[in-house]
Amino acid sequence: xxxxxxxxxxxxxxxxxxxxxxxxxxxxxxxxxxxxxxxxxxxxxxxxxxxxxxxxxxxxxxxxxxxxxxxxxxxxxxxxxxxxxxxxxxxxxxxxxxxxxxxx
Numbered sequence: 590x591x592x593x594x595x596x597x598x599x600x601x602x603x604x605x606x607x608x609x610x611x612x613x614x615x616x617x618x619x620x621x622x623x624x625x626x627x628x629x630x631x632x633x634x635x636x637x638x639x640x641x642x643x644x645x646x647x648x649x650x651x652x653x654x655x656x657x658x659x660x661x662x663x664x665x666x667x668x669x670x671x672x673x674x675x676x677x678x679x680x681x682x683x684x685x686x687x688x689x690x691x692x693x
Contacts, residue, residue, distance in 0.1 A: 590643055591628050591650025591659045592636065602659055611668045624649045624664050 593599035603625070607613050612622045628650060635643040651660045 590632060590636065590646035590652070591662075592632065592652070593628075593659070606662055606665050609667055610662070610664075611666045612664060613668075622664075624662055 591602070593602060607622060607625060610622070612624070615621050615623070628646060631642055632646060635646055637643070648663060650662050652658065653660045
């Protein structure tokens with residue numbers, strides 16, 4: 590499931606994917622994305638439980654197979670062709686920190 594270790598990581602993900610997605614503002618233009626809301630409300634509670642809720646969150650925002658960073662949301666649909674997300678690489682210091690702890 591999408592896991593964000595801090596607010597900065599979540600903001601980077603939102604900038605990379607959510608802000609460029611047709612679902613960003615919700616169907617009514619103001620309610621927001623239900624996938625993002627589900628992660629905000631239930632991620633901490635479901636993380637590591639093996640529950641159906643965790644499995645659903647895993648399907649919505651999976652982690653990349655080769656590292657611990659979050660993959661593109663499965664509901665992502667670019668608002669316009671030029672809005673396709675670009676991979677944002679973590680700062681070198683963050684990558685080194687993660688390597689030291691065996692996270693990647």
